Amino acid sequence: MKFCTALCNRHDMTPTYFLDSFLCFVCCLAISGSPLLSAQETKTERPWLDKSAPLDQRVDSLLAEMALEEKVGQLTQSNGIGGEATGNTKNLVADSALYELIRSGQLGSILNEINVTTVNEFQRLAVEESRLGIPLIIGRDVIHGFRTIFPLPLGQAATWNPEMVEQACAIAAREARSAGVGWTFAPMVDIARDPRWGRIAESFGEDPYLASSLSAASVRGYQGDDLSNSDSIAACVKHFAGYGAAEGGRDYNATMISPSTMRNVYLPPFQAAVDAGVATLMCGFHDVNGIPMSVHKQLLSNVLRGEWGFEGFVVSDWDSIFETIEHGSSKDERAAALAAAQAGVNMEMSSPCYRKNLTELVTSGQVSETTVDELVKPILRVKFQLGLFEQPYTEPDAAKILLSQEHLDAARKVARQSVVMLKNESSVLPLDKTILKKIAIIGPLADAKRDQLGTWIPDGKEADSQTPLAAIRESAKNNEIEVLYASGLVDDLDRSTQGFAEAVATAEQADIVVLIVGERANISGEARSRATLDLPGAQNELVSTLAKVGKPIILIVQAGRPLTIGKQIEAVDAVLYSFHAGTMAGPALADLLWGIESPSGKLPVTFPKSVGQIPLYYNHVNTGRPPRPYDFAKDKRVDDDFDVELGYNSNYIDVGPYPLFPFGYGLSYSTFTYGDVELSATKLRSGEILAVRVPVSNSGKVAADEIVQLYVRDLVGSLTRPVRELKGFRRIQLEPGETSVVEFALPVSDLGFFNNDEERVLEPGEYEIFVGGSSLAPKVGTLEIVE
Known part of the structure; x- marks a missing residue:
């Protein structure tokens, strides 16, 4: 009220205050953002409001005026009273205890309040009615x-x-x-x-x-x-x-x-x-x-x-x-x-x-x-x-920027780049619009608006989602391609097979099947740990049932984590993995299916074959009895037989020790050829930099992005060291036939590590260098660090 009265007096207006309609705040906005106090009053009575003063001086001057209870208040955060982001006419429900904490300067922050009217009222209480006028965060x-x-x-x-x-x-x-x-x-x-x-x-x-x-x-x-x-x-x-x-x-x-x-x-x-x-x-x-x-x-x-x-x-x-x-x-x-x-x-x-x-x-x-x-x-x-x-206040109409076309376009682009292609047998993707007449879209997540948004979206709206089914229908319309749809399952947790007959009949009518499965949003995220990582419900059975139809199948998996889907991958022709891709997941996936853009995502985490392999990550130490050398191209078995003749090495006897897919892995509609790698030196000292240069060519037929990855291995250390460590990456875009020279600058200091005394050390010795398109990149040279 003090703020409003001061403003009104300064502008020859009658002080007016209506909490429910919030006219006071609107009035204040109309007066060109007039300051709480005059410049002279700011410098003398409340020097911390002098914006020209150094930051630490403003902090110290305010702190010097604070009572102990007010200081403790700044260390306290409380939950809000709820409300939608829009709705500037929301009827405020007084929470007397919360309001009194704000008025008395004994609250520093509020969380989970996004109604603009309520937020502004909280700030008004803090700024105008508390003793020192400290705003909330x-x-x-x-x-x-x-x-x-x-x-x-x-x-x-x-x-x-x-x-x-x-x-x-x-x-x-x-x-x-x-x-x-x-x-x-x-x-x-x-x-x-x-x-x-x-x-x-x-x-x-x-x-x-x-x-x-x-x-x-x-x-x-x-x-x-x-x-x-x-x-x-x-x-x-x-x-x-x-x-x-x-x-x-x-x-x-x-x-x-x-x-x-x-x-x-x-x-x-x-x-x-x-x-x-x-x-x-x-x-x-x-x-x-x-x-x-x-x-x-x-x-x-x-x-x-x-x-x-x-x-x-x-x-x-x-x-x-x-x-x-x-x-x-x-x-x-x-x-x-x-x-x-x-x-x-x-x-x-x-x-x-x-x-x-x-x-x-x-x-x-x-x-x-x-x-x-x-x-x-x-x-x-x-x-x-x-x-x-x-x-301290927010303009009531500021929310007009929500879901702007610029924002949606950016979400679509990020979603496209986030999808990882794990398989593309016989180049079944991208889809050929010139020969397709009917596409079958099947699966419980094909039109699941809420689930494609993923976990932790308190302000996301299901109604905003553009689903794969809707996007494929829209994109197929102009090419006179008929899109058929059957969910097969009511949702991802459904264990009933009653919908399988319709799904099979739909697949039989089509030239190709796009099968969309995965996890719903609320089985990943906080307090959503899982003991198994299979597709939930009867989705595994749905995949195997449709595989028997004999039509090409493109499997799209929407999930919040890596899943153990080795059998399902073996049963289909192509796989796109989408970590819940948000509002524009549907258009992004449609863009990739039609080849408007090539998949370019790479796995940021290792995919296990079995839960029993966990923890499984690429940058592990070697052990004294490591398993056989890893050949990913030959080690794609999912259901390994028991093998008790592996020797006394670090193996499982019922599943291979290696992942379904390694860290950094991801396919493209194009192919990339790596030329000879040039290292600027074979011996370096602390403080120097290794330059790594590699020519990368697009040897395929379409423009595509490649993510070039640089790894190192410290062969001998005072602590056992990881078999590989990522030390650099570059995303490059290449037209067909185009070559780009990718350069990395690797400071020798980046090869140091912390020991168990928490001291960072850089040890002399040999380091292997690897460059390629995944954590399985080939060795390209050796660097020796000398004292």
Whole structure:
């Protein structure tokens, strides 16, 4: 009210205030964004509102005015009251307890509120009715799009295209900010080596180099060049750290990670995000070697802030500080608050341990107020960087940008690049429009609008989805090709075979069958771990039944994780794998089927033949008795017979030790020829750079993209080293017959690693170099590192 009265008096208007209709806010917008106070008042009464002052000075001047209770309030986050993003006439339902926390300056953030009217009312309470007028930061899970849904992060990783990932995140940020959201709990950069873990869908896969590249790209996309821009939101890299190593792939479970593995595998994507300037970070639910992450001082304080110089703030995961009691790490809420504060968690999500206990912990001398100050400062800094003190409100009509054609076109392009072709027997793809008369579209996911969006889409709408069935029908229409349809199953979990007869009859009428199967959206993601990775329901039986019809079958799999589909792949002619590809999944898949664009995705994670092989990842160590050398072309058996004559090596006796498909694998409608690789040196020292040059030619008949991959192997180390490690990749587009010389600059320092004393070392010795189109790339040379 103070703000409104000041504005009205300054402009000779009568102060008017109507909460329900929100006329006050609209009035304020009409007055050209007039400041809360005059420039002179800003500098004298509230110097932190002086935008020209240095950032740290603004933070310090505000902190000096804050009471202890207000400081603790900034460390507290509460859930919102719900509501759609649109609907500026929503009737606000007063939540007296929440409102009073805001008015009294004892709340720093609200999550899960995207109704613009409600968000603006929350901000009005904070800015105009609290003592110091500190705005709230509004958080939301914007994981792979806001309203325009892009492929799952695992699908985005399959593009191997940081520029496209950055663009997708920038569009998500633009749409989210239009609803008042200033902060997303993304990207998730946990290294995921276990497809049983449901949250592999949110990850960038199993490799630290690829995940680090995409982690930094996501941060740049969400945050842009300036957080205060209306197109930018604060990113929150999560879940620090090692969450993807949860035992058995069971969500929220314990992890046991050696110091060297934590440093070499799980931490690099987080450090890449910090180096890219990420504003916030979330600690995980899990424990690491017996210490819950919400109270893990070594990682949160010593590594994150001490070594890496992280200046943003750390938020707990939902209730995770409180849950240290269930872990058996904290006796009660008071002990949990004490441990988390001492570890360096700045903001508590949802649970009230800080709000109820931190003030008393300070007055009793167990926590110094200086410690609280150091927790508050980064939160204030991010709020200043977001420009919330200058513009806390969101324009009610900003949401008009949702689902713009520009956004949909970008989603379609990312979706196309995210699809991985795993098989194309006899070049059955792309479809030939000149000879086809009838196409049968069969399967429970052919027209499943909600399921193609994938997990974690709180603001995505089923009605926005363009499905494969609809897109194929539309694209076939102009070529006078008849599209037949039968679902075969009611949905992906259906175990009944009653619909098989119709599916078979439909297939028999067609020239070719496009069979679309997979996982529904809600069996991947958080708390969606699976003990088996087969196609659910009776989908396996549907594939085998249709295979007996004798028509060419193109299998499209839409899923949130790798599935064990070896038998199904053997039964069909071609396979396109789509990690839930979002709003524009249908048009993207249609584009690939018709050859408008060639598939170019590469697997960001290894596909096992059997659940019993897990964990299975390409960058494993060799062991003293490794299995036979890997020949992927010859090792495609799925149902191996028992073989007890393999010798005393690291083998299974009932299935081969190698994957169904390796990391980095993916086919194209074209073929690529790699020429002789040139290395700039055979011996180098620390501080020098190895240049790698390789000519790559499109030896096929269509324009296509290839992802050229560079791997190394340290042959002898003080710790056993991975058999291969990705150290570079380039996406190139080539016309038929075109050759491009791809160059990599590999710093010798990138060949170093952390030992179990957590020291980074670069050891002299031999390193093998591999270049090609997957993690099975051939050896092209050897480099010796000398002292």
